[in-house]
Amino acid sequence: MIEATLCFPLRDDDSEGAATDGDTLREVLLIEKRRGLGEGWYNGPGGKCEPGEGPRKCAIRETREEVGLEVRDLEKAGELRFLLDGEDHTFCHVYRTRSFGGEPTSSDEAHPEWVPVDEVPYDQMWEDDRLWLPGVLEGRSVTAELRFEGGEPLDEAAFVDSDLEWGVSFDGARGQ
Numbered sequence: 001m002i003e004a005t006l007c008f009p010l011r012d013d014d015s016e017g018a019a020t021d022g023d024t025l026r027e028v029l030l031i032e033k034r035r036g037l038g039e040g041w042y043n044g045p046g047g048k049c050e051p052g053e054g055p056r057k058c059a060i061r062e063t064r065e066e067v068g069l070e071v072r073d074l075e076k077a078g079e080l081r082f083l084l085d086g087e088d089h090t091f092c093h094v095y096r097t098r099s100f101g102g103e104p105t106s107s108d109e110a111h112p113e114w115v116p117v118d119e120v121p122y123d124q125m126w127e128d129d130r131l132w133l134p135g136v137l138e139g140r141s142v143t144a145e146l147r148f149e150g151g152e153p154l155d156e157a158a159f160v161d162s163d164l165e166w167g168v169s170f171d172g173a174r175g176q
């Protein structure tokens with residue numbers, strides 16, 4: 001099974017014109033994936049773990065490689081198990097953070113974009129994302145089993161059903 005990560009940097013945009021009705025505009029950094037699995041869709045920065053690499057280090061490395069952002073203090077927000085035709089395919093660790101340095105820049109893998117959390121383009125993302133990403137962006141934690149059918153590659157298979165559990169704890173070893 002592939003082990004992979006996703007990282008969702010969050011910020012408050014207080015700049016003039018950004019906030020409406022005295023509210024702060026909350027934004028999430030998404031990427032438009034330029035190659036590989038999910039090419040052309042929006043997602044969080046992330047990717048596959050290298051041999052012997054822990055998921056937290058992977059999320060930090062992939063975010064740096066894809067958009068040049070140095071993320072810190074990652075909070076574990078989810079564990080997603082993707083199944084394809086009844087078989088384990090990918091186990092994905094999901095993180096969020098409000099702590100990072102640098103400015104996001106485009107790479108040959110990804111084009112970054114700050115997006116208001118209530119304008120996330122779910123119609124241009126993996127179909128399962130609309131089930132778990134809104135809660136993750138609200139600060140909730142989730143484990144999910146997400147089932148696809150139709151054979152490889154995963155991004156051409158059909159999303160068929162899911163089981164989600166909210167409010168799980170990622171304390172201890174599971175928080176890695």
Ligand SMILES: COc1nc(N)nc2c1ncn2[C@H]1C[C@H](O)[C@@H](COP(=O)(O)OP(=O)(O)OP(=O)(O)O)O1
Pocket residue numbers: 004005006035036037038043044045046047048049082090092126128129154
């Ligand atoms: C099945 O649903 C998925 N939803 C979401 N939101 N993200 C997913 C899904 N399945 C896989 N992913 C993510 C997990 C990883 O972040 C990437 C995998 O992308 P890729 O295969 O391109 O991994 P890289 O390590 O970046 O690629 P290279 O081998 O080219 O370095 O997709």
